Amino acid sequence: MSAPILSTRGLSRAFHGLQAVSNVDFDLPPNEVRALIGPNGAGKTTFVSMLIGRIPPTGGRIAFDGADVTDLPAHARVARGMAYTFQITSVFSRLSVHENVALAARRRLGGDAAAVDGAVTQALARVGLGDRADDAAEDLSYGHQRLLEIAMGLAQKPRLMILDEPTQGLAESEIAAFKVLIRELAAETTILLIEHNMAVVMELADRITVLNFGEVLAEGTPAEIHANADVQAAYLGTGGADA
Amino acid sequence: MSRALILHLGLLAVLLAGNVLLPAYHHGNMARIMVLAVYAMGYNIAFGYTGLLSLGHAMFFAAGMYGMGLAIRLADAGALPAMLTGLAAGAGLSLVVGLLALRTAGVSFMIVTLMFSQACYLAILYFGEWTRGDEGFVIQAVDRTLFGIDLSDPGNRYIAAWLLFSAVLLLTLRLVRRPAGRVFVAIRENEERARLLGYDTFRAKLSALVISGTISAAGGAAYGLLFGYAGASFAGVQYSIFPLLWVLLGGAGTVVGPLLGTLFMFYLIDLSSGFTEAYMLIAGLVLIGLTLFAPQGIAGELRRRLWKGLP
Ligand SMILES: Nc1ncnc2c1ncn2[C@@H]1O[C@H](COP(=O)(O)OP(=O)(O)OP(=O)(O)O)[C@@H](O)[C@H]1O
Numbered sequence: 001m002s003a004p005i006l007s008t009r010g011l012s013r014a015f016h017g018l019q020a021v022s023n024v025d026f027d028l029p030p031n032e033v034r035a036l037i038g039p040n041g042a043g044k045t046t047f048v049s050m051l052i053g054r055i056p057p058t059g060g061r062i063a064f065d066g067a068d069v070t071d072l073p074a075h076a077r078v079a080r081g082m083a084y085t086f087q088i089t090s091v092f093s094r095l096s097v098h099e100n101v102a103l104a105a106r107r108r109l110g111g112d113a114a115a116v117d118g119a120v121t122q123a124l125a126r127v128g129l130g131d132r133a134d135d136a137a138e139d140l141s142y143g144h145q146r147l148l149e150i151a152m153g154l155a156q157k158p159r160l161m162i163l164d165e166p167t168q169g170l171a172e173s174e175i176a177a178f179k180v181l182i183r184e185l186a187a188e189t190t191i192l193l194i195e196h197n198m199a200v201v202m203e204l205a206d207r208i209t210v211l212n213f214g215e216v217l218a219e220g221t222p223a224e225i226h227a228n229a230d231v232q233a234a235y236l237g238t239g240g241a242d243a
Numbered sequence: 244m245s246r247a248l249i250l251h252l253g254l255l256a257v258l259l260a261g262n263v264l265l266p267a268y269h270h271g272n273m274a275r276i277m278v279l280a281v282y283a284m285g286y287n288i289a290f291g292y293t294g295l296l297s298l299g300h301a302m303f304f305a306a307g308m309y310g311m312g313l314a315i316r317l318a319d320a321g322a323l324p325a326m327l328t329g330l331a332a333g334a335g336l337s338l339v340v341g342l343l344a345l346r347t348a349g350v351s352f353m354i355v356t357l358m359f360s361q362a363c364y365l366a367i368l369y370f371g372e373w374t375r376g377d378e379g380f381v382i383q384a385v386d387r388t389l390f391g392i393d394l395s396d397p398g399n400r401y402i403a404a405w406l407l408f409s410a411v412l413l414l415t416l417r418l419v420r421r422p423a424g425r426v427f428v429a430i431r432e433n434e435e436r437a438r439l440l441g442y443d444t445f446r447a448k449l450s451a452l453v454i455s456g457t458i459s460a461a462g463g464a465a466y467g468l469l470f471g472y473a474g475a476s477f478a479g480v481q482y483s484i485f486p487l488l489w490v491l492l493g494g495a496g497t498v499v500g501p502l503l504g505t506l507f508m509f510y511l512i513d514l515s516s517g518f519t520e521a522y523m524l525i526a527g528l529v530l531i532g533l534t535l536f537a538p539q540g541i542a543g544e545l546r547r548r549l550w551k552g553l554p
């Protein structure tokens with residue numbers, strides 16, 4: 001296994017006594033598609049929020065690309081090649097779809113307007129929003145706003161893309177298109193995917209990490225996780241009856 | 244040349260024509276309005292584009308006015324170095340205030356900027372020996388010559404005001420269409436998203452505030468130099484509220500909005516005070532009407548109805 005692009009040691013976060021994430025050791029090798037799953041409230045969003053620097057950990061360290069980034073602000077981590085899409089859609093609602101993606105591309109490409117336009121057109125085409133570029137983001141349907149979030153991630157050309165429940169609220173046809181997109185993207189970048197839709201997880205993930213009550217419950221290939229009795233118990237509350 | 248640039252150059256041409264076309268009374272008013280609009284444009288960078296609602300911009304206006312005025316009064320500086328002193332005072336003050344106040348946001352930011360501004364106002368009163376406190380001081384006509392041009396002459400004064408106005412208008416137009424200006428707007432719209440796209444939002448807000456404070460100071464310095472007076476009232480709360488009103492009326496986050504708002508409010512007060520003592524009441528009613536029927540301000544309404552691309 002090559003040196004991980006991302007790793008955490010003892011990563012923890014408490015909210016007023018509630019241990020949302022506790023002591024997570026996590027290694028993500030480059031070019032992998034890793035799914036992060038777990039029941040509601042397991043601490044998935046909290047965990048990735050610490051990775052990107054939205055919230056500070058109460059303990060533990062984070063390394064990205066061989067360097068400790070625990071004390072770096074979020075924007076500096078993004079500058080090093082991380083990208084994050086929000087679980088709760090967070091776009092610039094009053095700005096145009098084009099400008100939303102352009103803002104994502106411009107940090108990397110600077111004042112080169114032609115290059116930015118090119119990156120925007122490409123990212124929007126990949127998520128199928130090419131014909132909506134001039135609309136205000138708030139005029140898009142919920143599902144399309146999710147796709148816009150992904151386009152913003154693409155335009156950043158990150159080396160690690162963290163997607164927090166990207167398929168939430170997408171229609172079946174959109175989910176199918178999303179799977180194609182992630183498979184293409186997996187050739188270029190490392191992906192950490194929080195996902196509730198198990199069909200999507202089983203199809204896309206190289207490996208799966210299961211979080212439960214803030215701790216890593218299991219980690220393995222989709223087949224291993226599928227067969228894991230603890231996971232069945234935590235996830236389905238069935239005590240693994242149908243494992 | 245883009246449509247936006249043509250439009251704004253056209254506006255500048257109309258204002259320049261005003262120098263020969265306007266009757267004396269309105270000619271004088273217009274020179275004043277252009278200088279005040281510079282202040283409003285400065286405010287608009289922070290509030291309109293970046294979403295930083297400051298209630299203390301009078302301190303920057305006054306920093307420019309007193310930086311300029313005191314350089315002449317105490318150091319016997321020429322008009323040009325005095326202007327530059329005013330600009331430097333505004334830039335320095337906005338940097339310091341920004342470093343401290345930008346640790347807060349929203350209501351706290353409003354309160355902190357208000358407090359800083361009050362502190363500046365009180366400092367002007369306290370150091371009355373130099374500033375002549377409430378009374379202020381006159382800047383003599385002899386000190387008001389720039390490159391050999393007498394700025395107390397109404398025609399020269401109009402042109403000087405127009406030049407400053409034009410420079411700031413074109414600078415704003417350029418800034419808001421450049422990547423840096425787009426980041427200001429992104430911060431206004433959704434700061435956390437902007438941060439997670441990799442932008443150092445603290446630094447961007449600090450730049451916005453320094454640009455805003457420096458332009459405001461240019462307005463203050465020019466006002467003192469062109470109209471020959473510096474006084475503490477220009478540092479008062481009222482002068483912090485004015486640019487907010489002008490920008491809201493004219494259209495926050497539009498390049499021409501500050502001029503339209505300043506012009507509108509100037510004449511609203513001018514006309515209503517002509518036939519009633521209660522002119523502020525009339526002004527207040529019109530303001531309420533505008534906020535109800537054109538909440539985006541005049542230029543914001545134009546943008547919504549006529550041209551979505553208006554910068
Ligand atoms: N800002 C916060 N303040 C207090 N408690 C929080 C905060 N954020 C999360 N929590 C709590 O931490 C726990 C983990 O939440 P988190 O959002 O990380 O779960 P999740 O695995 O992402 O859940 P979901 O699948 O519903 O998105 C939950 O109990 C949640 O209520």
Ligand SMILES: [Mg+2]
Pocket residue numbers: 044045046087
């Ligand atoms: Mg979550």
